[in-house]
Amino acid sequence: MSDGLVFNETLYPGVQVSYGCDRILYQEKTEHQDLVLFSNPVFGKILMLDGVTQVTTADEFIYHEMMSHVPIIAHGAARNVLIVGGGDCGLAEEVLKHRTVEKLVQVEIDASVVEFSKEHFADFNTGVVDDPRFELVIADGMKFAAETDRTFDVVIVDSTDPHGPGAVLFSEEFYRNVHRMLTPGGVLVTQNGVPFLQRDELVTSIERFSRIFTDAAAYIAAIPTYFGGHMTLGWATDNADLRSQAATVLQERFDAAGFQTRYYTPDVHAAAFALPRFILDAVEEGRAKA
Numbered sequence: 001m002s003d004g005l006v007f008n009e010t011l012y013p014g015v016q017v018s019y020g021c022d023r024i025l026y027q028e029k030t031e032h033q034d035l036v037l038f039s040n041p042v043f044g045k046i047l048m049l050d051g052v053t054q055v056t057t058a059d060e061f062i063y064h065e066m067m068s069h070v071p072i073i074a075h076g077a078a079r080n081v082l083i084v085g086g087g088d089c090g091l092a093e094e095v096l097k098h099r100t101v102e103k104l105v106q107v108e109i110d111a112s113v114v115e116f117s118k119e120h121f122a123d124f125n126t127g128v129v130d131d132p133r134f135e136l137v138i139a140d141g142m143k144f145a146a147e148t149d150r151t152f153d154v155v156i157v158d159s160t161d162p163h164g165p166g167a168v169l170f171s172e173e174f175y176r177n178v179h180r181m182l183t184p185g186g187v188l189v190t191q192n193g194v195p196f197l198q199r200d201e202l203v204t205s206i207e208r209f210s211r212i213f214t215d216a217a218a219y220i221a222a223i224p225t226y227f228g229g230h231m232t233l234g235w236a237t238d239n240a241d242l243r244s245q246a247a248t249v250l251q252e253r254f255d256a257a258g259f260q261t262r263y264y265t266p267d268v269h270a271a272a273f274a275l276p277r278f279i280l281d282a283v284e285e286g287r288a289k290a
């Protein structure tokens with residue numbers, strides 16, 4: 001540890017997660033947020049925005065595989081994909097593994113996050129910016145969604161938490177604009193927090209999804225550096241059958257995709273929608289409030 005330096009994440013009152021810092025690799029106060037990248041002996045490189053852990057080189061594969069392969073494999077014919085946020089480009093790398101994806105648009109508010117990620121996160125975003133299918137738009141995702149006439153089969157919101165620049169991406173107006181951008185049967189997936197500690201975030205998103213989409217749900221994954229247990233990924237679509245695809249169909253599509261994964265499997269995909277009682281209660285509460 002360089003001189004015992006630690007970075008503390010203090011998202012929840014009374015809870016502090018401390019990461020030892022071997023070396024600060026990059027630090028900048030950008031137009032939108034405080035950005036620090038440092039190395040840690042256990043999790044490798046850790047990116048924090050406004051004091052909140054965003055991504056680490058050690059466990060990014062879990063979150064990025066589950067945010068990308070679940071909606072794309074479930075959809076089965078996703079050609080046009082939109083990522084809102086996702087500045088570290090780890091999610092984009094996973095989406096571009098699908099040869100069937102013809103176009104990936106990424107709308108990120110903070111150019112600095114993308115710029116420094118090209119240099120410091122080559123571990124997991126190699127080739128993204130050079131891929132002819134990839135289009136980067138530096139803009140507020142809320143404004144893009146309100147103004148665009150482009151349509152997408154899958155929209156993935158890899159945002160910060162619902163405060164600061166990310167707050168608007170949890171609004172009903174934003175979800176309504178996403179619904180307008182989606183092709184028939186298209187699906188929206190959102191970063192929706194750790195329900196054991198951020199229950200209201202999930203209830204509110206499900207409530208808003210339920211007023212706009214036929215099917216409002218969530219699936220789960222366990223990401224070590226998103227402290228507090230299961231992470232929920234919000235799920236909204238007008239195709240209610242999309243999340244209950246047969247395991248054989250998921251397996252066929254995954255085999256046809258022809259790439260290796262470290263977390264995602266078709267069985268993990270199917271099982272991820274089986275929610276523990278306390279999380280299902282939050283989803284049902286959100287639906288009932290709509």
Ligand code: SAM
Pocket residue numbers: 053054055063084085086087088107108109110113139140141142158159160161164165166167168169191
């Ligand atoms: N996986 C992380 C998490 O769960 O907290 C998120 C990672 S990613 C780095 C979050 C990205 O969202 C950041 O690059 C941030 O700049 C971007 N972002 C925040 N608000 C945004 C907005 N309104 N429009 C577009 N991008 C936004």
